[in-house]
Amino acid sequence: MTESVKFGGDTDPPTGGPRDAPSAEPSDEQSDERRGPIDDEVNSATDAETEHESAQANTIVEARNLTKTYGSGADAVTAVDGVDLDVEPGTAVGVLGPNGAGKTTTIKLLLGLVLPDSGEALIDGVNVLDSPRRGYRAVAAMLEGARNVYWRLTVRENVRYFARLGDRPADTDRIDALIEQVGLSDKADTTVNELSRGMKQKASLACTLVRDTPVVFLDEPTLGLDVESSLELRRELRTLVDEEERTVILSSHDMDVIEAVCDRVVIMNDGRVVADDPIDELLSVFRTQAYRVRLDGTLSVETKTALESDVGATDWVEGGATTRFDARTVRGEQFHDLLATIRDSRATFRSVDLLEPDLEEIFLEITDGGGEDR
Numbered sequence: 603m604t605e606s607v608k609f610g611g612d613t614d615p616p617t618g619g620p621r622d623a624p625s626a627e628p629s630d631e632q633s634d635e636r637r638g639p640i641d642d643e644v645n646s647a648t649d650a651e652t653e654h655e656s657a658q659a660n661t662i663v664e665a666r667n668l669t670k671t672y673g674s675g676a677d678a679v680t681a682v683d684g685v686d687l688d689v690e691p692g693t694a695v696g697v698l699g700p701n702g703a704g705k706t707t708t709i710k711l712l713l714g715l716v717l718p719d720s721g722e723a724l725i726d727g728v729n730v731l732d733s734p735r736r737g738y739r740a741v742a743a744m745l746e747g748a749r750n751v752y753w754r755l756t757v758r759e760n761v762r763y764f765a766r767l768g769d770r771p772a773d774t775d776r777i778d779a780l781i782e783q784v785g786l787s788d789k790a791d792t793t794v795n796e797l798s799r800g801m802k803q804k805a806s807l808a809c810t811l812v813r814d815t816p817v818v819f820l821d822e823p824t825l826g827l828d829v830e831s832s833l834e835l836r837r838e839l840r841t842l843v844d845e846e847e848r849t850v851i852l853s854s855h856d857m858d859v860i861e862a863v864c865d866r867v868v869i870m871n872d873g874r875v876v877a878d879d880p881i882d883e884l885l886s887v888f889r890t891q892a893y894r895v896r897l898d899g900t901l902s903v904e905t906k907t908a909l910e911s912d913v914g915a916t917d918w919v920e921g922g923a924t925t926r927f928d929a930r931t932v933r934g935e936q937f938h939d940l941l942a943t944i945r946d947s948r949a950t951f952r953s954v955d956l957l958e959p960d961l962e963e964i965f966l967e968i969t970d971g972g973g974e975d976r
């Protein structure tokens with residue numbers, strides 16, 4: 603969901619004035635999720651009392667020992683298990699993990715959409731459960747793709763509607779610019795239910811970004827987008843962080859998106875945070891350098907087997923008198939061993955090129971294979 607209204611793929615258009623508190627989207631999670639507009643929020647005096655004196659002065663999103671178990675007894679599933687998180691303003695944090703790792707539940711807990719069994723979530727120092735209205739003022743979120751937008755409204759009507767929910771409503775130019783940015787200018791006056799899935803996703807994104815909130819949560823933002831739109835979105839998200847100092851927290855299975863957008867990566871597995879590092883550090887800690895090797899000549903079966911086990915040689919391309927392979931896991935001095943092995947063979951080097959480290963390999967290594975269904 604994007605934010606402040608009740609969502610549904612084919613819900614009626616909003617008829618009343620905008621409300622500025624989110625509600626959970628329709629789902630089978632009713633017993634666990636907060637429902638409906640949050641009318642019971644206490645007044646600002648109580649808000650002040652509940653305001654968190656953050657130990658981390660420079661933190662805009664905080665999770666403190668968040669834990670959530672769905673179901674009970676033999677059916678109990680601990681989706682989130684003691685998650686701590688501190689996010690600095692003006693950074694982009696990627697949340698990675700295999701299916702069922704607890705990413706979406708963590709985001710819903712941070713948004714106050716799911717009630718934790720224990721722990722607390724704070725946005726801009728405000729406890730989102732105690733003071734949802736104040737917490738949500740700082741946040742826009744897009745969960746589960748296009749379920750947040752009103753399908754019977756046009757793209758422009760949707761974006762305009764969500765724009766009005768902000769403290770500083772976007773003007774027509776900004777609305778048009780956002781619609782153009784997500785590549786929907788020629789569909790601006792088309793009702794959302796006439797759009798393709800990818801276009802619905804784009805409309806949903808425009809609605810999320812239009813409120814100019816300091817914090818933006820995006821769950822799988824590139825799902826359903828074509829390559830060009832996905833690249834454009836990465837640029838847009840990075841601009842939000844670099845030029846507007848907004849904080850972006852996104853979950854994605856798309857490693858390229860995470861690498862392109864995020865300063866930091868949180869990797870989850872079985873409801874726990876198993877790695878939380880600046881992206882560069884993560885890449886270098888696990889860096890086994892990868893090289894593409896081109897040879898004149900061919901290699902014996904024994905040499906190939908040795909290269910496969912020693913330096914992760916893979917993707918063999920052997921044609922006539924040439925050989926090409928990628929050595930995927932070359933650590934430090936192993937590079938010299940690789941050179942020596944080739945020199946001892948009948949082949950000679952044509953070229954050796956450094957390959958970019960692959961975040962996906964790192965992620966799979968950390969999560970021990972990444973779960974059954976990946």
Ligand SMILES: Nc1ncnc2c1ncn2[C@@H]1O[C@H](COP(=O)(O)OP(=O)(O)OP(=O)(O)O)[C@@H](O)[C@H]1O
Pocket residue numbers: 630631634672673679680681699700701702703704705706707708
């Ligand atoms: N409403 C619910 N009722 C019962 N179990 C749930 C509910 N929501 C999530 N779960 C379970 O909690 C665990 C974590 O789910 P969650 O959706 O948070 O993971 P995820 O990392 O976002 O997964 P994915 O990458 O597949 O979206 C899973 O085992 C899931 O089946």
